[in-house]
Amino acid sequence: MLFILVLQIVSCTKKEVFKTESFKTNSGWGYSISYKDKIIIKQSIIPVINDNKSFSTEEDALKTAHFVVEKLKQNLSPTVTKNELILLKIKL
Template sequence: MMMIINPKNLKFFRRFFWKNLLFIVFFLQLTACTQKKTLHAESIKTASGWGYTISYQDKIIIKQTIIPVISETKSFRSEDDALKVAGLVVKKLNQNRSPSVTKNDLILLKIKM
């Protein structure tokens, strides 16, 4: 038995294949571009209290073992305090703002100094 391929059908399938292939490629590219990489904050235990790290794609970009802005060199008293400040820094970075922390930020977060 011999199969005869109609050129019109072949043209239809080629066009159908290419239209769908372009859609699939476009969809995959769009999905890859819109995947948002997130920042991850984690508390760390120090010798004198608590600190935090902020990671991006499993790489630590900020490691803060002392309370910023104050004149003394001491760690956060509690893990909760460290995570509050880490959350603020992550929020600022997500808003494309400077991750610096002010004394006023510490007061608003009720960080024990």
């Protein structure tokens, strides 16, 4: 009986999951974030820096994407500051 109750609770709770993906650009890497199978953010350049350059590694792009997803999950603005990129050790 307990097993059935747990199954019902699990099946009734919707988990809306953010999906992150990296993609290759002409000069490096970018990332996209999807929600309910729709792209909500597509970032091909490093935000908040003066140059229009992409992330130098796929790891940096995905690290930033995961950071933005965490902000979204907390209902915070998805904007990223230069200081946050430095704390994430993103190569600028």
